[in-house]
Amino acid sequence: xxxxxxxxxxxxxxxxxxxxxxxxxxxxxxxxxxxxxxxxxxxxxxxxxxxxxxxxxxxxxxxxxxxxxxxxxxxxxxxxxxxxxxxxxxxxxxxxxxxxxxxxxx
Amino acid sequence: xxxxxxxxxxxxxxxxxxxxxxxxxxxxxxxxxxxxxxxxxxxxxxxxxxxxxxxxxxxxxxxxxxxxxxxxxxxxxxxxxxxxxxxxxxxxxxxxxxxxxxxxxxxxxxxxxxxxxxxxxxxxxxxxxxxxxxxxxxxxxxxxxxxxxxxxxxxxxxxxxxxxxxxxxxxxxxxxxxxxxxxxxxxxxxxxxxxxxxxxxxxxxxxxxxxxxxxxxxxxxxxxxxxxxxxxxxxxxxxxxxxxxxxxxxxxxxxxxxxxxxxxxxxxxxxxxxxxxxxxxxxxxxxxxxxxxxxxxxxxxxxxxxxxxxxxxxxxxxxxxxxxxxxxxxxxxxxxxxxxxxxxxxxxxxxxxxxxxxxxxxxxxxxxxxxxxxxxxxxxxxxxxxxxxxxxxxxxxxxxxxxxxxxxxxxxxxxxxxxxxxxxxxxxxxxxxxxxxxxxxxxxxxxxxxxxxxxxxx
Numbered sequence: 395x396x397x398x399x400x401x402x403x404x405x406x407x408x409x410x411x412x413x414x415x416x417x418x419x420x421x422x423x424x425x426x427x428x429x430x431x432x433x434x435x436x437x438x439x440x441x442x443x444x445x446x447x448x449x450x451x452x453x454x455x456x457x458x459x460x461x462x463x464x465x466x467x468x469x470x471x472x473x474x475x476x477x478x479x480x481x482x483x484x485x486x487x488x489x490x491x492x493x494x495x496x497x498x499x500x
Numbered sequence: 501x502x503x504x505x506x507x508x509x510x511x512x513x514x515x516x517x518x519x520x521x522x523x524x525x526x527x528x529x530x531x532x533x534x535x536x537x538x539x540x541x542x543x544x545x546x547x548x549x550x551x552x553x554x555x556x557x558x559x560x561x562x563x564x565x566x567x568x569x570x571x572x573x574x575x576x577x578x579x580x581x582x583x584x585x586x587x588x589x590x591x592x593x594x595x596x597x598x599x600x601x602x603x604x605x606x607x608x609x610x611x612x613x614x615x616x617x618x619x620x621x622x623x624x625x626x627x628x629x630x631x632x633x634x635x636x637x638x639x640x641x642x643x644x645x646x647x648x649x650x651x652x653x654x655x656x657x658x659x660x661x662x663x664x665x666x667x668x669x670x671x672x673x674x675x676x677x678x679x680x681x682x683x684x685x686x687x688x689x690x691x692x693x694x695x696x697x698x699x700x701x702x703x704x705x706x707x708x709x710x711x712x713x714x715x716x717x718x719x720x721x722x723x724x725x726x727x728x729x730x731x732x733x734x735x736x737x738x739x740x741x742x743x744x745x746x747x748x749x750x751x752x753x754x755x756x757x758x759x760x761x762x763x764x765x766x767x768x769x770x771x772x773x774x775x776x777x778x779x780x781x782x783x784x785x786x787x788x789x790x791x792x793x794x795x796x797x798x799x800x801x802x803x804x805x806x807x808x809x810x811x812x813x814x815x816x817x818x819x820x821x822x823x824x825x826x827x828x829x830x831x832x833x834x835x836x837x838x839x840x841x842x843x844x845x846x847x848x849x850x851x852x853x854x855x856x857x858x859x860x861x862x863x864x865x866x867x868x869x870x871x872x873x874x875x876x877x878x879x880x881x882x883x884x885x886x887x888x889x890x891x892x893x894x895x896x897x898x899x900x901x902x903x904x905x906x907x908x909x910x911x912x913x914x915x916x917x918x919x920x921x922x923x924x925x926x927x928x929x930x931x932x933x934x935x936x937x938x939x940x941x942x943x944x945x946x947x948x949x950x951x952x953x954x955x956x957x958x
Contacts, residue, residue, distance in 0.1 A: 406730050406738065413739045417746030420513060424520035426839055426864055429751060429846025433718060434587050435519050435529055436747040439512065440721040441594045442536060442740045443629070445543045446601040446732050448560065450608070452547035456555040464604050470563045472597035475590045477571025480533040482586060483519075485575060487526045489853040 431486045438479020444472025504542040508736050511535030516743055522859070539736040540564075580854045581811045584714055584844040585643045591717050592636030595698075598629025598724045599691050605731075606687040613677040618731060620674060623690050625727035627666060630694030631701070632720045638702040639713050643843060648703065656768075659700035666693050701767070709766045711844050712755045716767070719748025751845050758839035760891070760902030782928065787938035789947060792914055793954030799876035799912075802826055802833045803868070805905055806852070808842050809882020809918070815945040816855035819881065822952050823857070829955075834875075835862045836905055838886040865905050872909035880907055880915040880931075882944050887915075890930045899927055913937040916947050 424432055447468035454461045512535045518528025544560060578586045602625050611619045641648055672679065673686060680686070705713050725741025728734075756763045787795075796802060804823065810816060823833045835857060841848035852862060872878075880887055887907040890897040907913050908931055915932065917939055931937050940947050 406733070409735060409738055410726065410730075410742065413742040414746065416513065417743045418750065420517045420743070421520050421747050421750060425522065426837065426846050427522060427849040427859070427862065428520060428525055430583060430844055430850045431525060431529070431846070432516075432519055432747060433715065433751060433845060434583070434590075435516070435532060436744045437587050437591050437594070437718050437721070439516075439532060439536065439740045440591070440718065440725050440744040441597070442539065442737050443594055443598045443601065443625075443721075443725050443728050445540070445734055445737050446605065446728050447597060448540065448543050449547040449732065450601065450604055451560055451563075452544060452552050452556055453549050454556065454608075455551045456553040458608075461604060461608055462555070462559065464600055466559055466563050468597045468600040468604070469560070470567050471593040471600070473564050473567030474571045474574070475594035475597065476533075476536055477568045478574045478586070478590050479571075480529060480536075481572050481575035482578065482583070483529045484526065484533075486580075486583070486850050486853070487529055489850070490522065490525070490859060 431483045435483045438476050441472045441475030444469050508535040508539035588636045588640040595629045595633030602626035607684045621731040626691045627694040628724045631698035634695045634698030635702045662697045712766045715752040785938045789950035790954045793951045797958045801875045802831050803875045803878045804835050805880045807883025813944040818948040820855040869906050872906045875910040878907045878910040878913045888929045915939050916944050
């Protein structure tokens with residue numbers, strides 16, 4: 395199965411413009427309670443920069459040791475960014491959740 | 501695979517939308533995480549080509565597994581007070597990843613002079629990534645309270661020079677590619693300059709402005725993801741980057757507003773100093789823990805205004821204990837939170853949640869400011885500037901115009917304070933002069949402990 399989804403320059407700009415509008419709309423009215431989790435969640439998502447490194451890591455012939463080494467480092471760093479971010483966001487949000495369950499019991 | 505990508509993109513947007521809703525936030529985080537994982541699988545499968553060997557696949561799996569383990573450890577170990585440090589550190593990792601990826605791409609696959617758009621994108625993502633990396637590291641050290649070289653004028657001048665050099669080199673590349681140096685060399689030079697710039701530009705930014713800086717760095721990282729998304733023609737990266745950029749910049753603006761600073765003055769490292777009331781003796785009325793306890797015991801409506809000082813002395817838990825006691829005695833207790841309480845947006849809410857404070861007892865400044873007079877007693881714990889009436893009354897004060905919690909409007913205010921030091925702004929707190937304000941000196945944690953002991957006796 396051939397992957398055909400490639401975006402050209404103007405497509406990119408379309409996506410950029412639309413998602414900018416969408417992005418501001420989606421998170422416009424977030425209550426202050428959720429600012430920290432939202433920020434650490436966003437920080438986690440920004441780690442998707444590692445996709446670039448992943449492409450490099452997959453496409454480098456196995457005898458190009460240096461490229462392999464550096465792209466592994468890049469993927470590692472990006473993936474720590476993602477994993478750490480989501481885990482810590484989950485930890486924070488679960489704390490809010492516990493408090494709410496307690497309310498129900500009262 | 502296209503569908504995997506489509507699902508991932510929709511998932512990201514939905515996940516973030518849910519994360520803005522307290523009831524669905526956990527689900528939202530999960531959805532976002534799964535979406536990223538799906539997209540990751542999609543990218544990995546798609547980039548499988550004829551050159552891919554077993555080694556590549558083993559490496560990918562090993563590195564990802566290691567990252568998940570390390571990430572999880574970091575996330576589980578960090579105390580809630582250390583949240584801003586963790587976020588800045590992770591942000592720095594992502595920035596470094598961007599630099600390495602851009603350099604590899606530019607060096608391993610030389611970009612011809614006819615592909616200036618691609619080359620420009622690559623340079624920009626390396627530069628923004630570099631600034632995000634060293635900037636985040638400096639922010640991290642500042643948040644940790646490490647001693648850094650004092651920012652001087654020459655740092656600012658050096659920062660401007662580095663920035664100007666980068667702009668000139670970039671424009672030169674767009675106009676006459678390869679005139680000065682080959683693309684690979686240019687990329688390395690730009691990356692190095694950006695690393696230097698990131699450190700120089702964050703150095704003069706004051707500790708109190710860290711919430712703004714942190715949001716700004718996250719937004720910057722979002723921009724990196726957008727650039728990389730355009731370069732690699734990857735829609736998930738592009739949309740993810742836009743969402744992150746949007747969140748980062750919205751929070752940056754919100755934070756600057758709540759601190760009464762312009763983003764420009766924060767980033768320029770301007771620390772407002774001027775003291776209209778400087779040196780004047782204040783009329784302070786101290787109070788003992790025993791008096792505080794009896795006052796609280798006879799209050800029906802109590803409000804607690806926590807600041808970062810409370811977190812520093814780890815007093816959240818004790819504070820919650822006292823709150824439960826007061827409630828048992830028949831009082832209603834609220835927590836009122838200023839938007840910039842803590843070291844990152846919403847930080848205080850997380851700290852209180854960790855101490856098991858109920859979600860609906862926490863009120864935002866805007867919701868209560870007009871009805872502050874209904875509180876019989878207000879306890880200010882480790883907060884200073886955010887309750888300083890000078891922001892409303894003294895036009896010559898550096899914090900004039902900053903939104904504050906109108907603690908002074910309550911019937912009685914008790915400020916728990918370590919000493920007579922001023923807050924971050926360096927402004928004298930006019931609240932202490934008010935007739936309804938008294939000060940309880942000492943470490944927040946031990947003071948609260950003493951109040952609890954006294955309450956037990958009543």
